[in-house]
Amino acid sequence: MASNDNQSSVPNEGTNQNSFDRKEHLYTNHFICSLHDNILLYQYDIAVEESDGRSQNWIECENRWRCTQVLKSLTGNNQLEPNVFVWYDDEKTLFSTSEISTPMLIPGHNRRYRLNIKSLSNQQSTSDINDYINDRTNVFPYDTVRIIEALLKRSLQGRVRIVRNNIYFLDEEYNQNEDESNESYGFKRRYGFNQELNRSSAGLTLNIQTKCTVFYSNISLLEFIYKQIRSDRMPTDNDYRKLTRILKNCSIVTDEPHWETKYRFEKFDYRRVYEIQLESGELLIDYYRNVKNLTLRQINYPCIQVHSQNNPTTIHYLPLEVCRIKDWQICHEPSLCVPEAGRYILTPEECYYQIMSTLYDCDYNTNPLCQAVGFHVDNEEMLDFDARILVLPTIKTGVAYWAELVEGEIHLGGRVHTHKLISNLAITYFGTNYNQNKDNIQRFTDILVEVMESYNLYYSGHKEDHIVPIAEHIDQYFCSMSEQKCQFIICLMDRKDEDELTKLRVNIKRCGTLLYGIMTQCVNYSEILSDEKSANDYCRNLIRKINFKNGGINIKLDLSDVWRNKKSPNDSYMYFGAALTSSTDVSRQYSTLAAIVGSGNDSCSTTAARVCKQYPKGDFSSIETIAGMTKMIEQLLDYNYEIRNEDEPFTKIRQVEIPAIRQAFDKIYGDQTNHPLLTFVVVKRRHNTRFFTYKPMDNQLESELNRISEETKNMPIGCVIDTTIVHPDQHNFYLNSHNSLLGMNHPPLYYVLLDEIGCTPDELQLLTYHLCYTDPRSTASEAVPSVLHQADVAVSNARDLFYSAHDSSIIDIAERSRILQNSTSNDCDYEFLQVHENLRNKPVLA
Incomplete structure (x- = not known):
């Protein structure tokens, strides 16, 4: 934000309350915690080593999974010996509250692996955190905080699985809410959580945020394909295209006798096992029969193209029937893979109780490893405080007209602030079923023209066209419209799936925006197939975009209250x-x-x-x-x-x-x-802090009969938090400026x-x-x-x-x-x- 006023000042801190602000009592998913003072934290460089069977020498193990398994087996109770507590953050670093004599070699249970504690590399103290929290130093103790956060994770060792810094309990009862629809598409839903230490005005807090994650199921690749296409038939070309998007870079393991190899999925090859010839000249089907002693039976299915995780430059070909999807892999587009994914969004009340239940299940206060550093967390209730609700803005839709604001929605009242004349308008159908759909197209055109006139969006005239959605035809059409000085084209797109719609939209935008300089507004044909009221509402929303793109002004924000102490002519x-x-x-x-x-x-x-x-x-x-x-x-x-x-x-x-x-x-x-x-x-949008408001119900009997109204809700729109939970020495604040229709609100954190x-x-x-x-x-x-x-x-x-x-x-x-x-x-x-x-x-x- 830039101003042409030439005064200068440093960032202001603290709170300057507006007399019009209302109060709202909130709860946040932070919990007050503490550490004992003067607990030394020793950091050691380590290596997991394996015996080389040929030379009898010990070499450093490079397999991360194997290193983790060795560390888990040697530190199962987080102790090397009684009262010598240890934990690790990765496979190269070990932490302890005790000084360990180095170098130290600790043999594994099968004597094939050993842990080599090489040397002491660093030393911190819990006092580093306490001094920072109590303003005895302004240096943030990054290393010490990281060590304590690693300790909290390892205190749950044996009970959880950590995937991409999120923690998932292994107990099946914790994920008992799985439903059949989730599994039926080849995915598994798990509830996990993320935790981190935070400095706030209230002191040291532990932030716990739960999340629902969709994982690939640990099933054969053929079974996964059948689940996705909802049949055990041969997939079509469209099926393969969708499956390639879903499986891209997915880890695949070979489901063969006596060995397992990990690969990354690239794409379907479309060739069968009897059509792929290896570099040796041998057919893939013969290779599996002669070398791997495996007779392939599903030979009519195409192979997949993969690369080794350790050698990404080498391509391999695998038959579908020997492939299995590796467990504990996150699906990054669940809405693409599981149609019911939207049903898994938790309400604020469900989210609140899941966070409280997660903290209770972690049981940090009785864990021996946590007690070794004196870690204690208040798990009775979330941190609570009073927040402010800011006043609503004043929005003009004309010289003497104002918009009505209801729960964040902006109602124009049938007018826009300023409009600009569209000199030449076209409404064009891009599809192959014009004759079949022309009545719906004409109905939409009539409603749109009527709404534009009611909002005083004037145009000198309009024409109606229909174009076959082929790139060459689209280019020719835009070239022709450019020669006719067309200023604006409303494009009705009619395609059978999302991929084709995306391609059509890109072609239209390329021609209009890059090549011929014609403003366009794309409309999905499927969205206009509704009753008259819905069609009118859709067109009213559409003209906001049309007027804005044409250089008009829909609304004008009155900021005189904001700048009343600053603004000069x-x-x-x-x-x-x-x-x-x-x-x-x-x-x-x-x-x-x-x-x-x-x-x-x-x-x-x-x-x-x-x-x-x-x-x-x-x-x-x-x-x-x-x-x-x-x-x-x-x-x-x-x-x-x-x-x-x-x-x-x-x-x-x-x-x-x-x-x-x-x-x-x-x-x-x-x-x-x-x-x-x-x-x-x-503006920081990716953080784990959430806020709840608690509204006791007046009629308990009614609430038991009608669960539409819940006690724990999202905080109201306009709520700002600049005390208690924010950093005491920084100018930052949380602000909730919108209503969440589903699930939890996620207000951004603003740093000035x-x-x-x-x-x-x-x-x-x-x-x-x-x-x-x-x-x-x-x-x-x-x-x-x-x-x-x-x-x-x-x-x-x-x-x-x-x-x-x-x-x-x-x-x-x-x-x-x-x-x-x-x-x-x-x-x-x-x-x-x-x-x-x-x-x-x-x-x-x-």
């Missing part, structure tokens, strides 16, 4: 949102995309976006900052000027992105005395890194909340300020628009084994992704 404000999506690849082909969205006026009712792709030079890893920020901000400042005249964890951000913005100020405003003042806020404007906490929180109402296309407030949401959308749309169909973020096989170097902003190239000049400052991406 000469002040103006501009708001930026930035988003960065990282790729798992490091090449120019699969680059990282970055977007910045800037507002065109004080009320944030118009915006423009700039998108660039960036890629590291040579063998450097990708960076988590925006390399082209200076140029992007510079262009958006130019856009803002034209519009007005026409009408810690963040070290890299401090070192790279804030200076980049100042460089843009240098180029636009020259002398530093003319620079706008800058306020920089980082820089505040030259000199906002009070109350002003900045109120401004942030009100900016969540400024997306002209949305019928409700959003989870984050709209410029940030639009930056996310711009990145997503750019990936669809500028990447070809075969591009993906998955690393090419030849790239998997590359060792990458840490990179800086100087090790990164970038280039702008340009839309057609006619649409340069239109919201075609955001």
Whole structure:
């Protein structure tokens, strides 16, 4: 956020309460905990070694799974010997509360493996944490916190499985809520949790957050395929395409007698076992019969293409019948694989009781390993405190008209603030069933035209077309419409599945946005097949997008209450949102995309976006900052000027992105005395803190008969938390700006890194909340300020628009084994992704 007021100040901390704010009593999934003082924590370098049968020498074991099994067997009760407590974080480091004489060799039970405790590498103390919590030092004890968090995990050893830092109880009763529909698709649902230590104004807390994760079932690959296609028939080509998406990079093990090998799934090969010839010249079916003494029976099924986990550059071919899916693998797209995935979202009440039950089951307070460091957690109740509810914004839909706000929803009242004439409008059907569907198309067109006229969205005329959805025909159509000076095309897309819809949408956007400079609005044909009331509601929502894309203003946010202590007739404000999506690849082909969205006026009712792709030079890893920020901000400042005249964890951000913005100020405003003042806020959306409100029911009998109303609910919209649970020495706050229709609300955590404007906490929180109402296309407030949401959308749309169909973020096989170097902003190239000049400052991406 930039202001042209030239005062300066440092970030304000603390709370400046607004007299209009209401109070709300909340509970959060943090629990007060404590540690004994002066407990020494010794850190040792270790290695699990295995005996080389040929040379009789001991060599370091490189198999991580085997190393973990050896460590588990040797530290089963977390003790090397009585009262010598030990635990580990990975296979290379051992921790203990006792000093161990090194080097020490501890043989495994079968004498084939041993643990080599090499040397003492570091030493910490629990006092490091207590001193930080009690403000005796301002140095955060990262290493000590990591050691204690590792101790909490290992205190559950033998009872849990840790997968990607999430913990899952092995007890089947803990996951007894499994249902048949989940298993019937080849997946298993497990409830797990994540835990971390946190410093808050209330002291040291333990954060517990539960989650439901869908795993692949440990079944044969053929059985999995049958479950997915709901039949034991031969899969079709469409089935194979969907299965390839579901299984991509899935771990496959061979289900053969006497041995098991692990592979990663690449794709279906479509050739059968009697059609694939190995390098030796032998057919695959003969190889299994002669070398592996295995007669294959399902020879009419295609083979799969895989690569070894230890050698990703070598391709192997496996028959389906010898393949099994490895257990404990997370499915990252459960909605694609299990149609009923949405039913697994927990209500706030269910989430609350699951968190409390998880902490109770962990039983840290009686665990011997936890007692060794004096760890104690208050497991009777969650941390509770009073939060504030901010006042609602004032939103204008005309000179003398205001929108009605109900539970975060924005009702326009049948008008938009400012509209622009569409000189040439087309409503076009892209599909192959026009004659069959023309009555529905005409009905939709009539309703849309009627709604546009009722909202005073004028156009000089419109034409109706239908086009066969083939790339060549689409290109020819847009070329023709460009010659006819068409300004806006509403595109009715009619395809039979999501993949075809996506391809059609990308073709339409490529032609309109990149090649011919025609604004487009895509509409799924299936969404207009509804009753008249629903069709009217759909069209009312649709015209928000049409007016916004055409340069009109749907709503205007009144920020006079926010800036009442700052605003002068000469002040103006501009708001930026930035988003960065990282790729798992490091090449120019699969680059990282970055977007910045800037507002065109004080009320944030118009915006423009700039998108660039960036890629590291040579063998450097990708960076988590925006390399082209200076140029992007510079262009958006130019856009803002034209519009007005026409009408810690963040070290890299401090070192790279804030200076980049100042460089843009240098180029636009020259002398530093003319620079706008800058306020920089980082939004953290991935965290494990949740909030609950407790509402006792008035009629207990009624509540038992009708469970629609529950006692534990999400916190209300507008709720801000800047005490108790936040860091006492940092300017940060949680803000819930939207209603969650399903499950738990997940309010973002805002970090104020820089505040030259000199906002009070109350002003900045109120401004942030009100900016969540400024997306002209949305019928409700959003989870984050709209410029940030639009930056996310711009990145997503750019990936669809500028990447070809075969591009993906998955690393090419030849790239998997590359060792990458840490990179800086100087090790990164970038280039702008340009839309057609006619649409340069239109919201075609955001």
